[in-house]
Structures are given as C-alpha cells and as structure tokens.
Amino acid sequence: MSAPVPSRGPVVLVGCGRLGSAILEGWLLTDSVAAADLIILSPSEKPAAEVARGQGARINPPLEALTEAEVIVLAVKPAMWREVMTPLLPFLADRAVILSVMAGVTAPTLAEGIGGWPIVRVMPTTGVSRGRGVASIWSADDRARTIGRGLFESMAETVVLTDEALMDAATAVAGSGAAYFYAFTEALARAGEASGLDAATADVLARATLRSAADSMGDDGLEALIGRIASPGGSTRAGLDAMAKDGRLTAMLNETVAAAVKRNREMG
Numbered sequence: 001m002s003a004p005v006p007s008r009g010p011v012v013l014v015g016c017g018r019l020g021s022a023i024l025e026g027w028l029l030t031d032s033v034a035a036a037d038l039i040i041l042s043p044s045e046k047p048a049a050e051v052a053r054g055q056g057a058r059i060n061p062p063l064e065a066l067t068e069a070e071v072i073v074l075a076v077k078p079a080m081w082r083e084v085m086t087p088l089l090p091f092l093a094d095r096a097v098i099l100s101v102m103a104g105v106t107a108p109t110l111a112e113g114i115g116g117w118p119i120v121r122v123m124p125t126t127g128v129s130r131g132r133g134v135a136s137i138w139s140a141d142d143r144a145r146t147i148g149r150g151l152f153e154s155m156a157e158t159v160v161l162t163d164e165a166l167m168d169a170a171t172a173v174a175g176s177g178a179a180y181f182y183a184f185t186e187a188l189a190r191a192g193e194a195s196g197l198d199a200a201t202a203d204v205l206a207r208a209t210l211r212s213a214a215d216s217m218g219d220d221g222l223e224a225l226i227g228r229i230a231s232p233g234g235s236t237r238a239g240l241d242a243m244a245k246d247g248r249l250t251a252m253l254n255e256t257v258a259a260a261v262k263r264n265r266e267m268g
C-alpha cells in the first residue's frame with residue numbers, strides 16, 4: 001500500500017458507473033486517496049459510493065463544495081459530458097484540473113466545452129478496482145500530468161504518452177487487450193478439443209494456463225520467459241514455429257490493433 005496522495009483539496013469523482021466505481025474501489029483499496037478527501041457526484045445510489053460514504057466521503061453535497069476541489073475526475077459516457085459539466089463549471093477554482101477517463105473525447109474538444117482548466121486524459125482498465133490495472137496518461141500540462149499519475153500509479157501500471165494521438169493505440173493494446181487474451185484462450189481450448197480433449201477439460205486447461213502464465217510473468221523479458229518453456233527442438237518450439245509461420249501471428253495482431261485504433265478514431 002502506498003501513502004495517500006497528500007491532500008491539496010478534494011478529489012471529485014463525477015460518475016460512479018462501471019469505471020467510476022472501479023476507480024473508487026482502487027483508491028480505497030490502495031489508500032491512495034483518503035475517503036474524507038472524496039466528493040462523489042452520482043445521480044443514483046451505487047454500492048462503491050456507499051462504501052466510500054461509510055468511510056467519510058461526501059456524496060452529492062451542495063455544489064459549493066466543489067470550490068475547494070483540486071481535481072475533477074470525469075467518468076461519464078462521452079455523449080453526456082457537456083450537459084454534466086456545464087452546471088459544475090461556475091463552482092470550480094482556477095487551480096482545478098479536469099481529469100477525463102472518457103474514451104475518444106480529445107483535449108481540444110474538452111477545452112472547447114469547459115474553457116481554460118488544465119486537462120489530463122487517463123485511459124485506465126477496470127483492473128484498478130483490485131489495484132492491478134493499466135493506465136495510459138497524457139497531458140500537455142505538467143501539473144495536471146503529475147496529478148493524473150499520483151491518482152493512478154498505486155492501483156495501475158501507468159505509462160505516460162508523449163502525444164495525445166497515441167491514446168487510440170494505447171487503448172487498442174491495453175483497453176482491448178484483455179479481450180484479445182480471452183479470445184486467444186477460447187481458441188486454444190477449441191484447438192485442444194480438436195486434438196482430442198473434451199470441451200470442459202480443454203476450457204479448464206486453457207483458462208488455468210492463462211492465469212498461471214500471468215502469475216509467473218513478473219518483470220522478465222518476454223523472450224526470456226518463452227525461452228524458459230520452449231527448448232530447441234521441443235514440442236513448445238514446434239507449436240510456436242507453427243503459430244508464427246510466414247509472419248502470420250505478427251500480421252494478425254497488426255491487423256487486430258489497427259482495426260481497434262481505426263474504430264477508436266472513428267468514435268472520437
């Protein structure tokens with residue numbers, strides 16, 4: 001557990017849906033934001049917000065409370081941020097930072113809607129709820145970037161992007177990546193079935209292998225990890241060679257990530 005981010009004013013969480021709740025749970029789990037420093041704005045009652053309330057967070061206080069806020073974390077659907085933010089703007093201090101976790105809403109679009117407040121974009125995964133997420137961070141403003149890192153690094157592996165346009169690629173790798181691993185695991189199970197295993201056994205083996213591979217990964221290089229399993233001339237090496245034949249593994253993943261990047265751009 002890391003020390004709570006020093007309190008320089010409340011952190012306001014706007015939206016406590018799937019991602020907002022995950023972020024809230026991560027903050028409380030890692031003790032990186034003290035519940036007493038939290039203001040949560042949510043139209044409906046949410047279990048994660050109720051837990052935070054029990055530890056001292058304020059839920060839907062009068063908007064005057066926002067004047068003390070250092071950072072406003074915007075976790076609503078991209079289609080509704082303007083109508084959500086407009087009534088809040090008159091209460092924000094000049095020093096407030098807007099942290100957006102919304103996919104596809106660019107900083108220029110946000111700035112055009114909210115005015116001159118510094119913006120930091122963060123693209124986290126819901127794994128932050130267990131303190132084991134991934135978060136890509138971008139900001140043109142040093143203080144906003146530091147605040148963004150401070151709020152996420154105790155519950156996520158964070159990377160700072162140098163260019164906002166890279167958010168689409170980062171989202172295609174990290175945001176979508178878990179689904180690719182699940183799809184691969186499903187295909188591995190079906191391949192096991194094609195080689196004679198019954199479906200249920202193949203499912204157990206493929207899923208357990210994904211878990212075990214993730215657990216054993218640590219920080220070692222991927223080539224070294226592969227080398228530990230695949231000895232020259234052995235069966236794993238034969239499988240890897242078949243998978244990479246004619247560059248098809250690389251080509252397939254290039255196509256996969258490029259398609260997701262394209263879709264991210266279209267939605268933005």
Ligand SMILES: NC(=O)c1ccc[n+]([C@@H]2O[C@H](COP(=O)([O-])OP(=O)(O)OC[C@H]3O[C@@H](n4cnc5c(N)ncnc54)[C@H](OP(=O)(O)O)[C@@H]3O)[C@@H](O)[C@H]2O)c1
Pocket residue numbers: 014015016017018019020041042043044045075076077078080083084101102103104123124125126175
């Ligand atoms: N889910 C993910 O894995 C993920 C990952 C990366 C980025 N994101 C981004 O995170 C954002 C939220 O996604 P989500 O999946 O968490 O969506 P979600 O579950 O629909 O959550 C959105 C929340 O916004 C709340 N809301 C609506 N109007 C509000 C208002 N005036 N004030 C405060 N809150 C308000 C809704 O409250 P009610 O429930 O009461 O209607 C809802 O709980 C999106 O922009 C998305 O692009 C999500």
